[in-house]
Amino acid sequence: MALIGLRTLLAASVGGIGLLFTVGTAILLESEAEKRMSILIQEQLQEYDDEVAGDLDHGMSERYSDLLVASSLDTIRSTSASVAEKRAVLNRMKETFPAYAWIGFIEPSGIVTAATNGVLEGFDANARGWWKQALERPYVGDVHDAIVLATLLYPSDSTPPRFLDFAAPVHGTDGKVLGVIAAHLSWDWTEEVQRSVLDDAKQSRGIEGMILSKDGTVILGPIQLLGRKLSPSQMEVTGTSVSPIDFDGEEYLTSIVSTQGQGDYLGLGWRVAVRQPMSSAMLPVRELRDAVMIAGAVLSVAAVLLGLALAVWIARPLRGLSKAVEQRRRGLTGTMPVTSGYKEITTLSDAVGTYLNELNSHERRLVDSLNEKERLLKEKTTLVREIHHRVKNNLQIILSLMLVEKSRLKKNPTVSGADRLEALAGRVNVMGRLHDQFYKSENLAFVDLASQIEMLCDAIADNHHPAHENASIAIRVDADPVICRVEMAMPIGLLVNELVSNALRHAFPNGASGNIEVTLKGGDTITLRVADDGVGCGEQMPEGGIGGIMIAALTIQLNGKIQYRSAPGCVVDIAIPRETVEEEATSAEMLALTGQPAGTHVA
Structure with missing residues (x-):
């Protein structure tokens, strides 16, 4: 039976154990890191989602309140106030919040009698009946295009702007409806709200936000998704959980939260979605796994080389001792019993008898050294x-x-x-x-x-x-x-x-x-x-x-x-x-x- 050499045994054992340890550590580390990363990303996406939805509700509620306050102003309610006076009030209102694209006073007949900067004054708005709904109660309309107003306000804009509608009835002192105060709010305002929350996260981690209409149509978000209606499976996610959703073949961790309205503003049924590509979300985990694997492979190779060097270091003095003992043995009678095992230990058995006392001394010194090292190791472990x-x-x-x-x-x-x-x-x-x-x-x-x-x-x-x-x-x-x-x-x-x-x-x-x-x-x-x-x-x-x-x-x-x-x-x-x-x-x-x-x- 061929005996295994000490160098082969030690190198194979150290290298194999190191490699197994590295692979096992990498697998466990990747699994645990994915769990922890998912929890962190879930919390972050939900925070962003809640913040955007809250800001939208707050802003819409303020605009709703603006119209109610404006409808109760004496100048607006007065039948004797001039057009210039009413226009001045509307201009001041627009200056306080520049996102208003246009604010006007419309008589029950449909004629715009006063407006910011005089735009559309004298215009017959009967063909656009949204404002009529405000003759009875305050009205908030969802995002839409306004071609005529866009041509007057943004003549050089190649992309038609979009607006939100707000309107409130104006009552006289006798309770009679005198008209409607109406406003178009620029849709760019919602982009600013979303950008203020997500800009840094979008640049560093690819996080994107979307606003969905009541029926699930994307009304603000990535350009390739604008106007697209999400599928029922994509709409099942709620703000209480973050789930992977497939968008055109790529999975995103996505959080969706419904806007709730605020105060008297009841909301338009919007939902805010925040998503992050799975590829970028889990990139740190994969990089960590790869780094561990590379480091483990390098350490395993180093362990094999160290094992070889250590085996050579151990075997060389054993062979020397064996040779010296053999020389002394020739002058003595009897032989030491041959032990089984690898070749070096068989050689050592012939030298044990002659050098037993010396080896005992070496053993005592080795034990003292090991005890000292163990003490130092315990101190470092405690630290x-x-x-x-x-x-x-x-x-x-x-x-x-x-x-x-x-x-x-x-x-x-x-x-x-x-x-x-x-x-x-x-x-x-x-x-x-x-x-x-x-x-x-x-x-x-x-x-x-x-x-x-x-x-x-x-x-x-x-x-x-x-x-x-x-x-x-x-x-x-x-x-x-x-x-x-x-x-x-x-x-x-x-x-x-x-x-x-x-x-x-x-x-x-x-x-x-x-x-x-x-x-x-x-x-x-x-x-x-x-x-x-x-x-x-x-x-x-x-x-x-x-x-x-x-x-x-x-x-x-x-x-x-x-x-x-x-x-x-x-x-x-x-x-x-x-x-x-x-x-x-x-x-x-x-x-x-x-x-x-x-x-x-x-x-």
């Missing part, structure tokens, strides 16, 4: 797990902030989304700065809170831009050396950021100057104080703001107590029990971090 834990916690904080901002935007649509995103970005930036300082430290387990707070306040001061050029706000830090575990330094840093930022925003209105002082005192209770000499505050935490919510949540996380008082200005004291975050650092760690001997307060 990696700790880093993963920290990253997971910080991602959870960021997710919580995003969910709070999202909830606030839903409850208060008037809040600027850009402002809230900027505020969220500022908080994430603070976390990034803190992390950067943590990992620049030689000791990854502990951090000096004094230096961290000084760094953070310097960054806040650098990024602060006063509302008035002459305003001057100084931030001073007086912090005792307090050594803190890294996981507790993050919430303390976020607290400092929120309190100092709140003081900068609210303590010095109208360009006032002033001072903000941040102090940190150690002891059985760690005391963090942020005080300003501004306009002052109440005796309790402000309510309603995201900052206030964060301050309360972070204080609870630290098992602390918070107190607000005016003295004058505003003073915020947060007391943190030392036992909540206490862990003793070694003398070497204390000296490395602060230059202070052991006994300095450690949080």
